[in-house]
Amino acid sequence: MRGDEFFSRIAATPPFSGMHPKTATFFKEYLSREKVVRFGDRYVMNTHFPPFPSRAFETLATGFDRVGDAGERNLFSVTLAVTNRCMYRCWHCYNAGRIQKDMPLEVITSLAAELQDMGAVTTTLSGGEPLLRRDLERIVGAFDSRTCLKLNTTGMGLTAERAKALSENGLFALGVSLDSTDTREHDRMRGHEGAFSNAIKALHTAADAGIYPYVIAVATREFIEPDRFRQYLKLAVEEGEREIHLLA
DSSP, rough: BBBBHHHHHHSSSGGGGGGGGHHHHHHHHTTTBBOEEEEETEEOOTTTTTSSSSSSHHHHHHHHHHHOOOOOOOEEEEEEEEEOOOOOOOOTTTSTSSSOOOOOOHHHHHHHHHHTTOOOEEEEEEESSSGOOOHHHHHHHHHTTTTTEEEEEEOOOOOOOHHHHHHTTTTTEEEEEOOOSSSHHHHHHHHSTTHHEEEHHHHHHHHHTTEEEEEEEEEETTTTHHHHHHHHHHHHHOOOOOOOEEEE
């Protein structure tokens, strides 16, 4: 539905009903340019915001009401790399050559608590390839409902069992790297044969587990050519993806 229609429906309900008028006006204006979709029993503006209703969204609203108060500054969005390890060899990788030893689980668990105490509304778990961590479900479970959790992955290694466990531990959304509609080109860019099929399979596996699926692409000059980008949009729609994130 249109964002302004959505706002008119929920403006009289918490947390919107208790917002400062200026904060409520911001949301109303922002939503007027957005498309809000239903996902399960909640509504999603986009993955830069937690779904509504949720405790994470209430955390967001509280944080917005404190904007301008130097003594009450909070985090908003955090990306936490839980490993530098990866089986792919992507041409654009920023992690190439970095230390391959993972932080212990107890360190990440402590960090999760600190991030939440600092008001982190959304946290994206990334890598490397986070699915290489056998304790990833426990990392996800270290965050409570104050934070909306997302996972960025190549998709390799996401089984139905792991997707179910991640969802049960609190993962809301999963973004899979997909750089082309052409199987061979995506495999070449990711430096791994079968990368394309891994990505498509993971997106369906996530959706089947009730996880909000989206795709992530590196926006090269060739990628954003109109005809090519339209093909990509068509593929994303056909595969049931909810959003496209472009990395420049």
